[in-house]
Amino acid sequence: MTYVPLIQRKLAFCAVLLILTPALIPTRLVAQIHRACANGVSLRSTAGTAAQGSLLPTEVVAPKTISNVTSEWDGHPAPLWRESQNSLTLHGLLGVDLEKAPGQYEWKVSWPGPNGDAEFCSVTITVRPGKFATERLTVEQKFVQPDPEQEKRAEEDQKKMRAIYDTVTPERLWDGKFQFPLKGVTTGGNFGRRRILNGEARSPHAGVDFPAAAGTAVFASQSGKVVLAENLYYSGNTVVLDHGYGIYTMYAHLSKIGVQPDEMVKVGAEIGKVGATGRVTGPHLHWGLTINHARVNAIQIAQRQP
Ligand SMILES: [Zn+2]
Numbered sequence: 262m263t264y265v266p267l268i269q270r271k272l273a274f275c276a277v278l279l280i281l282t283p284a285l286i287p288t289r290l291v292a293q294i295h296r297a298c299a300n301g302v303s304l305r306s307t308a309g310t311a312a313q314g315s316l317l318p319t320e321v322v323a324p325k326t327i328s329n330v331t332s333e334w335d336g337h338p339a340p341l342w343r344e345s346q347n348s349l350t351l352h353g354l355l356g357v358d359l360e361k362a363p364g365q366y367e368w369k370v371s372w373p374g375p376n377g378d379a380e381f382c383s384v385t386i387t388v389r390p391g392k393f394a395t396e397r398l399t400v401e402q403k404f405v406q407p408d409p410e411q412e413k414r415a416e417e418d419q420k421k422m423r424a425i426y427d428t429v430t431p432e433r434l435w436d437g438k439f440q441f442p443l444k445g446v447t448t449g450g451n452f453g454r455r456r457i458l459n460g461e462a463r464s465p466h467a468g469v470d471f472p473a474a475a476g477t478a479v480f481a482s483q484s485g486k487v488v489l490a491e492n493l494y495y496s497g498n499t500v501v502l503d504h505g506y507g508i509y510t511m512y513a514h515l516s517k518i519g520v521q522p523d524e525m526v527k528v529g530a531e532i533g534k535v536g537a538t539g540r541v542t543g544p545h546l547h548w549g550l551t552i553n554h555a556r557v558n559a560i561q562i563a564q565r566q567p
Contacts, residue, residue, distance in 0.1 A: 290305060290307055290318050290320050290352075292306060293306065293308045293309055294306040294308065294309045294384055296382060296384050298370075298382030299380050299382065300323075300372070300380060301323070301324045302322070302324075302330070302370070302372060302380070302382060303321070304368070304383075305319060305320040306318075306319045306320075306355075306368065307319070309385070310387040310389055311355070311357045311388055311389070312357065312389050312390070312392070313357055313358070313359050313360065313363070313388060313453070314357065314358070314359035314391045314393075314557050314558050315357050315391070315557060315558060315561060316354055316355070316356060316357075316557050316558070316561045316562060317354070317356075317357065317386065318353070318354055318355075319332075319354070319368065320352055320353070321353070323351065324349065325349065327373070330351055330370065330371070330372045331370070331371050332353055332368065332369065332370045333368075333369045333370075334355045334356075334369075334553070335355075335356075335361065335553070337553045337554055339368070339507075340353065340429065340553075341353045342433050342506060354508070354562075355386070355555075356553055356556075357386075357555060358555040359391060359453045359467060359555075359556050359557070360465060360556075361388050363387075363389055363390050365387050365388075366385070366386050367383040367384070368383060368384045368386055369381060369382075369383045370383065393453035393454055393465065394453075394454045395456075396454060396455065396456045396457070398457070398458050398459075399459055411494060414494045418493040418494055418495070421489070425488050425501060425503070426551055427554075428488075428503075429506065429507040429553070430503055430507075431506070433504075433505045434483075434484055434486060434503065434505035435483040435528070436484055439562040439563050440480070440528060440563055442471075442479050442480050442481070442510075442512060442546060443477060443478075443479065444478070444480070446473065448560075449469035449548065449560060450469070451468075451469065452466065452467075452469045452558045452560070453466065453467075467556040468548055468550075468559065469547070469548050469559050469560055470546070471548065472543075472544075472545045473544065473545060475544040476535065476536075477546075478531050478534060479512050479515060479533045479546055480529050480531055480532065481502055481526045481527065481529065482548075482562075483502070483504050483528045484504070484525070484526065484527050485503050486503045486523065486524070486525055486526075487500060487522055487526060487532075488502070488503045488509070488522065489522065490518050490520050490521060490522050491522075493513075493539065494540070495539050496513035497513060497536065497538025497540075497541065498513075498514070498518050498533065498538045498539075499511065499514075499515070499518075500512045500515065500518055500532050502526065502532075507552060508550075508552050509549075509550070509551045510548065511547075511549035511550075511551070512532060512533060512546060513546070513547035513548075513549070514538050514541050514546065514547055515533040515546075516534045516535065516536025516538065516544070517536065518532075519532050519533045
C-alpha cells in the first residue's frame, strides 16, 4: 500500500468539495469575488474562475442615484436586471462558451459618473478548460461529406439560429427557477462532447441529451416566447424559447411540436413530445441553453436557484 500523507488526503477531499460546489449555488449569491469600485458601486461574482460551458452568476450593487448600469462579457452586452423595482442589486448571468479559449477575460461594468462621464470597473475571470469526452470515429469518407443539398439546408438552419441568438429581448420573460424539461429527469449527458471524424474535429455537442421514450411529454423549462418551431436538418423537429435578456433554451429531435411561433408559453407548459427526428440514432431529448451567444450546460441553470 502506498503511504499518502494526511495533508495530501485532506487536499484531495477539498478538491472533491470544490468539484461539487458549482452544482450547489445557493439562493443568494455567495460571492468569491467582491470588487469595490467608484461612486459606491460594487461588483460580485460567485467565482473568479469558470470552466468552458459553465454559467457564472454575478451581481452589481449600485446606489439608487445611479441608473443605466451596463455590463459586457465576451464581446457582447451582458444584461443586468433587478428582482424587484426598489432593489439596489442588479443580477447578471455570464455564460462561458464551451469553446472559449482558456485564459483571462474581463467582465466590464459601466455607469454614468457624477459629472456625466462614463465610469468603468471590471472583474477578471479566468476561463479554464472544461472536462469533455472526446469521441474518435473512423468511417467511410462518403458518410462524412454531406451531399450539397443537405449542406445547403444545414447552412440555412444555422443562419436562422444565428439571427435568433443575435436578438436580445430587453425584458425578462422568465420568472423564478428554471426547470428540467422532462418530468423526474435531472441527469443527462454528452454536453460538450468533442467528435473527431476521420481525424477531423467536428463542432462539439452543445446540448444535454436525456434518453427518453418517444412520445414522452417535453415541458418549457421557463416562461418565454416561441421563436422557432419547425423541422431543421440536424436537430429535427425543434423548438426554441426566448426567455429575454439573451437567454434561450432549445428542445430538439421532437416527434411532435406542440407550439406555434410567436406564442407565449408559461414555465412547465407542454411544448412537444420526445422523438428521434433529425440526425439521431434513437429517441432522446436534446436540450440546449444559449446565453448571449455562449453555449452553456443547461443543467446548471436548472440547478441554480433564482
Ligand atoms: Zn444532442
